[in-house]
Amino acid sequence: MAYENITVETHRHVGLITLNRPKALNALCSALIRELGQALDAFEADDEIGAIVLTGSEKAFAAGADIKEMASKSFIDAYLADFITNGWERITTCRKPVVAAVAGFALGGGCEVAMMCDFILAADNAKFGQPEITIGTIPGAGGTQRLVRAVGKAKAMEMVLTGRMIDAVEAERAGLVSRVVPLAELIDEAVKVADKIASLSRPVVLLAKEAVNAAFETPLAQGIRFERRLFHATFATEDQKEGMAAFIEKRSPAFRNR
Ligand code: CO8
Secondary structure, rough: OOOOOEEEEEEOOEEEEEEHHHHHHOEEHHHHHHHHHHHHHHHHHHOOOOOEEEOOOOOOOOOOOOOOHHOOHHHHHHHHHOOOHHHHHHHHOOOEEEEOOOOOOOHHHHHHHHHOOOOOEEEEOOOEEOOOHOOOOOOOOHHHHHHHHHHHHHHHHHHHHHHOEEHHHHHHHOOOOEEEEEEEHHHHHHHHHHHHOOOOOOOHHHHHHHHHHHOOOOOHHHHHHHHHHHHHHHHOOHHOOOOOOHHHHOOOOOOOOO
16 A cells, blocks of 8 residues: 555564654654554554554654644534544554654654554654643643553653653653664664564464553453463463473474464
8 A cells, every 4th residue: 555654564574664754753644643544454454464663763753743733623623523532542452562663752642652552662862752731732642641651640740741851761761661772773673572572472462462451451450360361361372382392392482373
């Protein structure tokens, strides 16, 4: 499919989606969000793909929702179009793991999109922020919720109330990103990590993702019970038999994704 605001490639079993509106620092206009959803649908449906990487440019992962597109909307426009639930949540419904590889600015909706991914790898020039307050609005794609869960109330509240950006080091210290890597190595490292995930048992990877995500939605006892049931379910897969047999026989497992 031909896209105008993103590019799409595959690297072995990894789908790589690159946000590509350089003149607007990858501002997330509705056409871009629509294309991102289509690319995710295509990778989700492709049995050859086991994990997805979402990235931007060296200067900007995404500098937020498109302010020029948004500026003149009325409450009724926003409400009737269900702005922004409509389309943006596609990342969160993706069953295959999605790794955000963030270089440069990840601001407003850009930070929110990164947080919708399963984890964030940051380049050493990454900057994260929720500057909406400085343009007279508030985060609208999960920023007030996911940021709090990632970095805690104090830092999230300061960022949301002042618009202060944090750099990659502070983001890693706060738990927003899993790791910081040199800018020149970001894409290779993200694809390598995603390829590692793609090399493992597909059903067990999906179960693991589902179990971790349950931690955000359930009380502890219920989450533990859910985890236990999924853990039990892995014993119904051929891949659990293969993985454990391979360990005992001191060889690499050959997962069959069943
Ligand atoms: N929307 C539209 N255009 C943008 C955006 C944006 N968010 N960010 C940058 N651009 C454009 C600029 O207008 C400029 O275009 P032009 O050359 O035509 O004037 C071009 O990108 C380059 O930008 P700058 O010249 O400003 O580049 P600098 O390097 O000087 O500054 C910054 C980079 C600091 C990132 C600066 O561009 C900036 O502050 N951008 C806006 C950041 C921001 O406020 N983001 C939050 C937006 S609100 C939001 O995301 C709400 C999310 C809630 C969900 C929304 C659902 C749709």
